[in-house]
Amino acid sequence: QVQLVESGGGLVQPGASLRLSCAASGLTLDLNYYAIGWFRQAPGKEREGVSCMSASDGSTNYAESVKGRFTISRDYAKNTVYLQMNSLKPEDTGVYFCAAEKYGTNWCSPRAYDSWGQGTQVTVSS
Numbered sequence: 001q002v003q004l005v006e007s008g009g010g011l012v013q014p015g016a017s018l019r020l021s022c023a024a025s026g027l028t029l030d031l032n033y034y035a036i037g038w039f040r041q042a043p044g045k046e047r048e049g050v051s052c053m054s055a056s057d058g059s060t061n062y063a064e065s066v067k068g069r070f071t072i073s074r075d076y077a078k079n080t081v082y083l084q085m086n087s088l089k090p091e092d093t094g095v096y097f098c099a100a101e102k103y104g105t106n107w108c109s110p111r112a113y114d115s116w117g118q119g120t121q122v123t124v125s126s
Contacts, residue, residue, distance in 0.1 A: 001026050001115075002024065002025075002026045002027060002034075002100050002115035003024070003025045003026045003115075004022050004023070004098050004099070004100060004115060004116065004117035005022065005023045005025075005117055005118070006020060006021065006022050006096065006097065006098050006117045006118065006119060006120040007020070007021050007022075007023070007120060008020040008021050008120060009096060009120030009121045009122045010121075010122070010123070011123045011125065012088055012122075012123070012124055013124070013125070013126050014088060014089055014090060014124055014125075014126055015087060015088065016088050016124070017084070017085060017086045017087075017088065018085045018088065018122060019082055019083070019084050019085070020038070020082065020083040020085065020096055020098075020120060020122075021080055021081070021082055022036070022038075022080065022081040022082070022083075022098030022117060023078075023079065023080050024079045024080065024081065024100060025079065027079065027100075028102070029102065030076065031074055031076050031079050031081075032055065032058070032074075032076060033055050033102060033103060034055050034100045034101060034102055034103075034104065035052060035053065035054050035055045035100065035101045035102075035103070035104025035105060035106065035112070035113070036052065036053050036072070036074060036081045036098065036099070036100055037049060037050075037051070037052035037053070037098065037099045037100075037101075037108055037112070037113055038050040038051045038052070038070075038072060038081075038083045038097070038098055038099075039096070039097045039098075039099060039108075039110055040092075040094040040095065040096045040097070040122070041094050041095050041097070041119075042093060042094040043094075045094075047097070047110050048063065049061075049063060049108030049109060049110070050062070050063050050066055050070065050083070050096070050108075051063065051066065051070055051071075051072040051083060052072070052106045052107065052108035053072050053074065053081075053106055054104065054105045054106040055101075055102070055103050055104050055105070056103075056105075059106050060072055060106060061106040061107070061108045062108075063108070065091070066085075066092075069085065069087045069088075070083060070084065070085050070086070071083070071084040072084075081098055083096070083098075085122075088122075088124045089124060090124045090125060090126075091124075092122060092124050093122060093123050093124050093125070094121075094122060095119040095120065095121055095122075096119060096120050096121075096122050097116055097117055097118075097119045098116075098117045099113035099114075099115060099116045099117070100113065100114075100115045101113045101114055101115065
C-alpha cells in the first residue's frame with residue numbers, strides 16, 4: 001500500500017517561497033513508474049490540480065495560475081517528490097496534497113489518482 005507524507009507547509013507572507021516535500025513508501029515499483037501530482041484545496045472549494053508529472057517520461061503539467069512560479073520535481077534515490085513554490089500569493093492558500101498513481105500520465109485531475117497523502121497547510125498572508 002502506497003503511503004505519502006507531505007511536509008513543508010506553513011504561514012508565509014506574499015512573495016515568499018516554500019518547498020513542499022512528499023515522502024513515498026510502500027511502492028511496489030521504482031518512483032519513476034508512478035505519476036505524481038500536487039493538488040490543493042481551499043476552504044469551500046473543490047480540490048484542484050496544481051502540478052503533475054507523468055510516470056513514463058516525466059513530462060509535467062501545471063495549472064495556469066502557478067506556471068512560472070511553481071516547479072515539481074522528484075528524487076528517485078529518496079523516493080521523495082517536491083513542489084517548489086516561489087512568489088506566493090494569498091490565492092495560493094490551501095491544504096496541499098500529494099498523490100500517486102502507478103503508470104499514470106500527467107493528467108492533473110484528482111480522479112486520476114488513487115493514493116493520497118494527508119495534506120499540509122499553506123497560508124499566504126500579510
